[in-house]
Amino acid sequence: MKIGRLQIDNPIFLAPMAGVSDYPFRLLCKEYGAGLVYSEFVSADGIFRANDKTLSMIRFSDEERPIGIQIFGDSPEIMAEAARTINKQFRPDLIDINYGCPVPKVTKRGAGSAALRDLNLMDEITLAVVEAVPKIPVTVKMRAGWDQNRIVVPEAGVRLEQCGIKAITLHPRTARQSYGGSADWALIKELKAAVDMPVIGNGDIKSVEDMRRMFDTTGCDAVMIGRAALGNPFIFRELKAAWQNAKLFAPATLKEQVALCIRHLKMQVDYCGAQMGANLMRKHFGWYLKSFPGAPQYRNRLVTATDGNEMLVILDEIADYADQTPQVQIVG
Numbered sequence: 001m002k003i004g005r006l007q008i009d010n011p012i013f014l015a016p017m018a019g020v021s022d023y024p025f026r027l028l029c030k031e032y033g034a035g036l037v038y039s040e041f042v043s044a045d046g047i048f049r050a051n052d053k054t055l056s057m058i059r060f061s062d063e064e065r066p067i068g069i070q071i072f073g074d075s076p077e078i079m080a081e082a083a084r085t086i087n088k089q090f091r092p093d094l095i096d097i098n099y100g101c102p103v104p105k106v107t108k109r110g111a112g113s114a115a116l117r118d119l120n121l122m123d124e125i126t127l128a129v130v131e132a133v134p135k136i137p138v139t140v141k142m143r144a145g146w147d148q149n150r151i152v153v154p155e156a157g158v159r160l161e162q163c164g165i166k167a168i169t170l171h172p173r174t175a176r177q178s179y180g181g182s183a184d185w186a187l188i189k190e191l192k193a194a195v196d197m198p199v200i201g202n203g204d205i206k207s208v209e210d211m212r213r214m215f216d217t218t219g220c221d222a223v224m225i226g227r228a229a230l231g232n233p234f235i236f237r238e239l240k241a242a243w244q245n246a247k248l249f250a251p252a253t254l255k256e257q258v259a260l261c262i263r264h265l266k267m268q269v270d271y272c273g274a275q276m277g278a279n280l281m282r283k284h285f286g287w288y289l290k291s292f293p294g295a296p297q298y299r300n301r302l303v304t305a306t307d308g309n310e311m312l313v314i315l316d317e318i319a320d321y322a323d324q325t326p327q328v329q330i331v332g
């Protein structure tokens, strides 16, 4: 598929996830088959102020390409300047605007999904960003509306296309809904019927069957996977195989899962340094290591371990256990 002039190998994308979609996680998902990866959302204000921490969140490697950098903000001028800076300093394949984040810290300042309450502001921000980076595609990721009484899809999609947006990802829940209920995929179908650009369907895809149903029932051009990839980059090889009509993979075994977790820890430490890398891994352990006998005790030890070396010793113990019980499968 193509977004603007950008050619993408397969239509199964990794979602932007704050605190998760950093370089090591993106690289693992890419290795297992993700067709496009995104950075976690980055504050346009932070980029504008040249905040070191913000700029470090944008760093990526060529191995990850194609990659989208996602930004959020409420000021057209600052969003445009941030897009220009990112394009000049980092040369991503696309820039994505976040109109979906429901977190009050972001929306109370008019950013993220708050733009869904004011489509004129959304137009202004979008136009400013599109004009700032004419050589690369600008895309949008959005929710369906602010609340059930203010669903803005498909109207917002048509307006965004007129502003020059090259693809839209729709997570069809409202901002108010947060993660409650289920995503209303019928809205993805409505959006697809209303616009000419690619539409990326997102929300609640957890399996090959879900992905097939998303493609079949909505007509979307690509799918985006968020929570189902947590502790499970393997999902991309399964989904990609299904999309290629190839033989499906068996679910990952505990042995594979632990080996990947060890690799992830080592990459995280290499990337962020010993202390920060180990700290960032704590949440991943809960996602990687579940549903096998003794899992809660191992997780407990891992999250209270003092450093990466102690974590490695515990993970090696789990690997030994997995060696003795090769039949154990834990992805579910």
Ligand SMILES: Cc1cc2nc3c(=O)[nH]c(=O)nc-3n(C[C@H](O)[C@H](O)[C@H](O)COP(=O)(O)O)c2cc1C
Pocket (backbone or CB within 6 Å): 015, 016, 017, 018, 019, 020, 040, 041, 070, 098, 100, 101, 141, 171, 202, 203, 204, 205, 224, 225, 226, 227, 228
């Ligand atoms: C931990 C976490 C962080 C997220 N951070 C972002 C983000 O930075 N930008 C964004 O557009 N969406 C973010 N999302 C939303 C996801 O990209 C996705 O739209 C949502 O999880 C629904 O897809 P899923 O059902 O496949 O998880 C986040 C979701 C999670 C679980």
